[in-house]
Amino acid sequence: MTVDLLQVLPDFDTKPYSHILPSLDKALITTNDLVTLDAADLAKRAQVPLGDLKRLAEAILLALHRQLGFGDEEAYGNGTLSLTNVGQNTASKWNTISTLDDGLDTTLGGGIPTGYLIEVTGESGAGKTQLLLTLLLSSQLAPPCGVSKSALYISTEAPLATTRLTQLLSTHPRLSSLPPDQKPSLSRILSIQTPDLESQDHILRYQLPVAIKRHDVGLVVLDSVAANYRAEFERAGARAGAAAMAKRGTQLVQLGSLLRRLAQTERIAIVVANQVGDRFTPLPAHASDAVSRTTSFNSQGSDGERGVSAERGPEQEPHIALISPDPLTLDHQQRWFTGWGDIQLPPPAPTLSFKTPSLGLVWTNQISCRIVLIKQPVYASRPLLTRDMNGKEVWNETEPDITKWQRWLKVVFAPWVAPTGGLGTEFEILGSGLKHIMKADGLNNI
Template sequence: MTDLLQVLPDFDTKPYTHLLPSLDKSLITTNDLLTLDAADVGKRAQLPPGELRKLTDAVVSGLHRGLGFGGEEAAGNAFLAGLGHGDASQSEWSCISTLDETLDAALGGGIPRGYLVEVTGESGAGKTQLLLTLLLSSQLSPPHGLAKSAVYISTEAVLATSRLAQLLSSHPALASLPPADKPSLSRVLSIQTPDLESQEHILRYQLPVAIKKHGVGLVILDSVAANYRAEFEKKGARNGAASMAKRGTQLVQLGALLRELARTEGVAIVVANQVADRFTKPPSAASSNAVSRTTSSNSQGNGRDNTPQPTNPASQFEGSLVLSPDPLALDHQQRWFTGWGDMQYEPQHFQKTPSLGLVWTNQLACRIALIKQPVFSNRPLIHTVNGEDQWNEEENHISKWRRWFKVVFAPWTAPSDGKGIEFEIQKSGIRHVAEEK
């Protein structure tokens, strides 16, 4: 069963070491074990059916736990132990607030414990501002926080402590608190992971110890894509398929590790993710001509004036978005799992997609997309040439940026409508923009 640790990366194989070599030799996969009768598998691998049934039950239980059901009693005891040594009063639903009521309402209360949540967006969309706010609000008492410390794991820039201090002194919900209740920078643990090897070691071995030792309620990984891009995109195209397969396996293992940690320790795990431009080719002229010829022949045959009907279901959406004619590209499904793809957006914002692909998307419980859009000014620009200011009447320039907070998917709340909730970044933090009536 060479694929067992790919399906269940954290599966305990020690009780079944006497079975696995024979299963590997007989080319028995995890799928075979789950779908075939134990007697048939035992005959093929020369193993006792009773022992194989025990292994099958353990694999099924592991799959159930990974999906969030099954083994509720054991998971509940571990969850409570991670929260407060069995304090049942803390087992109720609790969230970490964004310190903005409208954004919290979109999230169904905030960022809950026990889930793996992603915040994705372009550079400058506001990811860091949101994450820094969560680092402070997690220290607040319920219902705005968990009254626990936070861990910030960085794969890129160091923790912006100056911005944290600015939020503490200027945010209305934080500055007005008495000193004893105010969050502290000393309760934010900062760790840097320069490569995948150190990231794996920190997440698998050091982080669980830190959670228990320091009473951590929130873990932030910023960003999840940086080390994977540095590791796999530098190898070139010659071994691209092998690199993608290896990266996919590591992403599945990372997702399983973080979900299990969030569930058993009762912490909220939030990861930041980058986005990439998505390029698709327009339908070829040949295919367009084929559609025209087919339509023309149908019109001549039935005597009716039939208008051309697109064969690509993705092209049935309104708007000018160019979608790939290949149904396996999943372009027509982008709106439901990436946050981009709704027809209300400006055309230049269609072709964005979160990094690490669909494999990583399947590891998440919730995705939050922060979308930014430029506002162009028609006022002329002033250029300095040879020390003299000259007016340029022909060019527009970006006067400001508009930003939206969008819940793409989550099991505890509904997705946001349209673009989501517009917000702005101020010295005092992030806050929603009230709709004009």
Template sequence: MTDLLRVLPHFPVGQYASLIPALEKHGLTTNDLLTLDAADIGKRTHLPLLDIKRLCSAVLASLHTELDAYSEPEPQPLDTDAACAAPASALRHTHASLASHWHTISTLDPVLDRALAGGIPAGHVTEITGESGAGKTQFLLTLLLAVQLPPPYGLGRPALYISTEAPLSTRRLSQMLAANPLFKSVDPADRPSLDNIMSTTTPDLESQDHILSFQAPVQIERRNVGLLVLDSVAANYRAEFERTAAGPQQQHGSNMGARSAELVRSGMQLRDLARKYNLAVVVSNQVADRFGGSKTPASSFRRHDSPGLTQHQHQAGTQESPLAARSKGKPLPATPTAEPSSSMAHSFPRSSATEQRSSSMIPPPPPFPGESGDGTPAPPALLLDHQQRWFTGWGDDPCADYALKTPSLGLVWSTQISARIALFKRPAYGESRHSLDEDEVHGMPTLRNWRRWMKVVFAPHAPASGAGIGDAVEFEVTMSGVRAVKKEEKDQGVGEGEDESRNKDRVELKETEGYTFSGDMMGLY
């Protein structure tokens, strides 16, 4: 207890003079009084238990007084009746105060907003991921205009756009401003403008870190920015850390360690900006193909419970992540749809590291996560192939007929974001309007359009979508932005070329492609 007066200079030591010598004899500190149980202290010091409880309560109350944590400096009473009768301390935040600070940015479509529980939340880092052409950039450009609208559509604040690949596409923004009827219906003073969108380009990771650390906070505080967009977050990391990925294994390991540290640093920077200034941070992310050990096309997948399915077909229906490289050389079992039990252990192959261990005199390496030291197989629930379905957006449907993807930057980056929104696209075929072309076989279907879906993978404010794209919201890209496809339009084939009159704005968007779009930066990304 020699540090008691150093930690709490005003503590009334005289009231507990009979206890201090025994505590000092056994080397107990102030930290021990705050963390250890009173019974444990009594066993070591042989002091009365009631006196120890009074001393611990007095130390805790004195510490609260020093930190100004409570308005009542008196210690809480020891007996239960008095403790229950004592008024509880005031909460730091109430439901009303939290609700007043909750703001979202609309996608300007009620169906999409309903799936997102109101839109993109302020104070959080939201990721929009998907393959090329899925509509990521179209979502981002819509948010750049929507944030300038007054509530409930936006925050009434400007936006900051940071690009790692191509400059901001002002032509497409101007097209949205002219075509969206909502912008024309608001008051002219609240109408979005390109002047309220600040943009910059960061060609490498060093400049990106400098912008997020120094330049962005200044602009956010000076202009009261409500939305920060980073498009895309994976480009600079791929250019910086994957250039030496083909080197020795030791160099590759240190390279991945440095990348993980940089990812954590960038995630911390974005979260601090979102919380400090109560703005929405939205980043776009690229995806990588996920290949399985059997390299079976996704279109040949069948349900695991289909009759007549052999064990080899069960194993062929698995697509593993590039992160699960330790399972190569032996096909993985089908990913279970339920938590495994001990009776299922015999149906899963042992790890390849276990087989090597029995044929060599080299000391065995440490077991992999989820694998015991005696070589028993890891429970499927602990494997990455089983877990990634809940944080990647792909792989949660056992009978998926589309190629599985994995968001770039891996699991480390997935832990840095608050919400992940996955965008899917699938081709829509139809009969060609130029059936007399010599180079085209008569009657062969041709690509007419793309169908797109939006899926909530995980979010703190919105429920996650179901498996696959069954519960995802289908949307389309029009001249006015993004728009959900209604059920009657899907039934009548709108979006696949059967009803051109009801798809006029999308046809105009395709016909003006030469003027509106400029390479990748204005493609439907």
């Protein structure tokens, strides 16, 4: 078979083309070659019949279109994609799951849509779990707030927070007021833990499709997608090197293909939580003095790089985004797909240490949407009564203390809504759930 066909399309039926695949493999013809290069040249290079090679290329292209959600078989006429049919097909199946907050739903373009693989990423304490728990309940609501279906929670770390779910059911204003027959129930939330990669792969590949059909599941939550991969591949240490990274990349491609296919064929929403790491960015010479005291550290993870932010306080310097100016470098380009690095705000607006979602660019290419939750501490100085050398009582300012946390929700990329500008929509976490904070000018976004 071709060098990477089953990596790109793990479930592709190769039997009709088994007579030409060994020749293509021997000629080192990749899946990308089959869909982009001239068929006649490839057939000559591999010494296979031109007609058979064209049929293989058309089958691969059709499978890729299905994987990307371009529609079912009826959207194609003689192997040609019909955009009209695709648009009608998509519109007729558009459903969303609400965050139960109008401001956050507006930022998300109506909520979390079905048919997509969606990532929610952010540091610890940013609100990922709170958002996911809300979705587990709202998916059970009737449209337009939900899809009237059960939810499935797959945990790779902590077990399902049933206490918090019970609190939301009794205190959230949009849930507590519902009649009993319309109210979500914990009995409609299935939960399972996957302690390692082997069990995770078995559950996702074999048990998940059966559970979706048997229990009428409309939402699948995987919390978090990075935990088992980091535990498995960081255990070997630096000796594993490129071979371990290549193996992890292949597994991530297969995982992404599996989850996207399930989301599209079953018309469900699959939401995965992801961790972040601090981003190390080389400090330019002209900025080294200005930010020498401003390195911001975060304890989350070891992937990615660590960032630098301007000093806090009213006397802080203008925000300096320490990103490579070379447009061909990954460090320069990742500002547009990580969620950090594209914010240029003058003081006194918050400054941020840069983060990078775990699992790298390979995983980024597998997801349809990335939602970033950003948090930033708010500092205040606390006066302290002391005595000077003469014994006189004086008030001195101490080191700033964290008084509260500010949080924002931001869409980095999505096919159904434009990226969120600035920091995004500010929200707070209350006992009754998530609530956006309306600005004085009436706008949600900074």
